[in-house]
Amino acid sequence: MTSAQAVRIEAPGDAGQMKLVELELGEPGPGEIRIRHVACGLNYIDIYHRSGVYPLPMPSGLGMEAAGVIEAVGEGVEHLRVGDRAAYASQPVGAYCTARVMPARCVVRLPDAISFETGAAMMLKGLTAQYLLKKTLPQGGLQHGDHVLFHAAAGGVGLIACNWARALGLQLIGTAGSDEKCALALAAGASHVINYRREDVAARVREITGGRGVKVVYDSVGADTWNASLDSLAPFGLLASFGNASGVVPPVALGTLSAKGSLYVTRPTLFTHLATRESTQAMADELFAVVLGGQVQIRVEQRYPLAEVAQAHRDLEARTTVGSGVLLV
Template sequence: MKEKAVVIEAPGGPEQLKLVDLEVGAPGPDEIRIRHHACGLNYIDVYHRNGAYPLPLPARLGMEGAGVVEAVGEGVTHLRVGDRAAYASQPPGAYATARVMPAKCVLKLPEAIDFETGAAMMLKGLTVQYLLRRTLPQGGLQAGDFVLFHAAAGGVGLIACQWARALGLQLIGTAGSDEKCRLALENGAAHVINYRRDVDFAAKVREITGGRGVKVVYDSVGADTWEGSLNSLAPFGLLASFGGASGPVPPINIGTLSAKGSVYVTRPTLFSHIATREATQEMGDDLFSMVGSGKIRIRIDRRYPLADVAEAHRDLEARAITGSAVLLP
């Protein structure tokens, strides 16, 4: 059967995104076919489109979605035809009306969570799960500890603000406007820094923490915040660099880590953490519990028809989207 899907034939700007008809067949072993009700929009999709994270061409885009399972391949036991489901998964291909894909990272979606929320929360929510629950400094994190989280008003950031509040952490969020700072505070940040006004955000972090610094920095911005993130750490602190929205991090002089107080640096990815079905289920259950309890609410700022995917990418790159956004097939 023919379905609509977004592809690129060459890396470049949003104009490279084409909505085409593609054949979608039956799932093979350990695969499912899912019909999307909503597709998630994430900054990693921009990296795939512009070639920062190269894909074999022609390439399909999109890393998360939610919908209904239409067919199940041999060996799949945790899903059945008719199940409501959601996922964050490789390979890309979520920008589509339907697709065949590996089943291991697809989870049953609780009835209490609608499709748009499911599509908007999986990649971002699982990212926050592995950051706050698994990417930890020496001795872990306890209630009252300070953490610094960049881009706190984005889709990942707003989930992190709420999750940190639920854990009793004092999250210091950075954002690029007073409006975004207010949004981070409303969602659970203990302190906020407008880095366009307080250019030396590390000095502000030191002021907030009484001079000590934070136990961990979660940084998805990359080049623009790298030096300040290092300068925000307490001795033996951890810098988790999990994205590069402003460009790649410069080469590291390892001696800098000792000069900053024997600090640690890591570059984690979600897909290392969800490499097995068991790990994906465990992390997903934690996320579903937090959303189902109301401790985390997923803010969907914008909804775009799948045909308007280029406009969605322009807004994403312009940082015009707070919270999450979804594509609707």
């Protein structure tokens, strides 16, 4: 048997609920691999899982992405071999560990030119930016020069989106909670920034766009930004709500959407897009291409030992972090 250390929770709760335990791992079954991690990604969805916003069967592991080396391959797995460098953003949860047995479907080879830290930090956030900017689109799609609004533009997903939007020729309007974070978003490729603590977001969006509003808003903040997001949209615009960092969005009166200009609302998830190995590989290939080509930079700004996972979560919840963070194993 192979041993591993893993973070576990017995019930939903605060950061102190997480405990590091020793586990025994068996051999991978059909369609599975065993991977030895070098780094594990930190994401806000991990807090939703830990706190119970997104309920999990208990007891449970935590974490959705990591990078490392394939140790064993189960029957029927043809795209990975023992010794391959690999990375993933995948269900089931449980990436906060030194090693694990898991489905191979969403695990992909990591290019040699991309480090394990970068690989662990880029998969969930980078693939999220990919499906938002390339697949979650308003009527008629997005054309060169179009304005989009992206909340939390200095976060891990946001900075990648700023890079990618610039590469696509889009004018991204980013929001952030400090002048320092606004400057980071500008440096990453945002065309305009709004400090939401000092400025009226919807009013500034109208000013920037000559009164028209944006075709699409990408909103991971949730309750605090919901009304401003709707008020920033042009007629027939799309609000893509993909997170709840400030709390769950309350029920929506459909009449509000008609009154504000026949608006569209969607609540997409990454894992719907990663449902098959083929779609996962295609999305990862596109992400790797823009990272290797230099259009997208992955900023790993926070590093914690696996044993300090509670502090990592506290920092995420306090919104004091920028870019991406990883747990090192």
